[in-house]
Amino acid sequence: MTLKLYAHPFSSYCQKVLIALYENDTPFEYLTLDDAKNGAELEALWPIKKFPVLVDGGRTILEASIIIEHLELHHPGPVRLIPADPREALDVRQMDRFFDNYIATPMQKIVLDRLRPEQDRDPYGVTEARSMLDKAYAWLDETLAGHEWAAGAAFSLADCAAAPSLFYADWAHPMNERFPRVRDYRRKLLARPSMARAVDEARPYRPYFPLGAPDRD
Known part of the structure; x- marks a missing residue:
């Protein structure tokens, strides 16, 4: 079953998980929270509405670090993100x-x-x-x-x-x-x-950065 990630490209914690997924070319369905339908699904899964949230089969995984730990256990790839030792x-x-x-x-x-x-x-x-x-x-x-x-x-x-x-x-x-x-x-x-890749995906949202995004990076 395809992994589903509820996330927003401009969120630092979402980027944290995206980096882990991209490092190992892990296939997943990216449900961006610009879409109201995805936002409603996220709220049904996790009423606190913090993201990212990963759905793997019938299991909902919360918090970026735990999501990456879950990926390492259940969907490992060539780049090991948590050492065996x-x-x-x-x-x-x-x-x-x-x-x-x-x-x-x-x-x-x-x-x-x-x-x-x-x-x-x-x-x-x-x-x-x-x-x-x-x-x-x-x-x-x-x-x-x-x-x-x-x-x-x-x-x-x-x-x-x-x-x-x-x-x-x-x-x-x-x-x-x-x-x-x-x-x-x-x-x-x-x-x-x-x-x-994560930075480029978030680039269109830079005008929304509250402090004003610098003209670099």
Whole structure:
């Protein structure tokens, strides 16, 4: 039975799953949430309406990291995104959580604050989010020393998380020259065919970026 993915091309967490699917040329039906019918189906499956959501046969899988774990177990391909060695797998999962919690989350705080009415904005929270991103960039810059990819020599779940997180984070809170390894790593991720495809699919939606999409990437 064909996998069904409910997603939106401009969403960072959807891109995370799309990268995993594209890495292994995994066939799936892409149900974009521009279509009201797909949105209604998503709400019936998951009333909280957060996406991406994967449907595999009679099973509904939620949350981007869990979807990629599911793909690795049930639809593996030539690119192994979670190492077989449990110690190496733990390193990959740790980096995956780092990118979601300390890059994607503060980035989204900055972006979503701009969508609020001006009187309801949270400048203190945005300042905290920017500070967190600076700390995360600094830690990552040190951690990437001697690494080919986020968790070592092989592309993994961690890099699926890193690619869209760093892509949008640099739009929301640009990385400066103090973080050369992070900047180089971001460029390397954007050159990866799976990420390049996800970026190109999302390109038509750039005018909707609340902070104004930069004229690059």
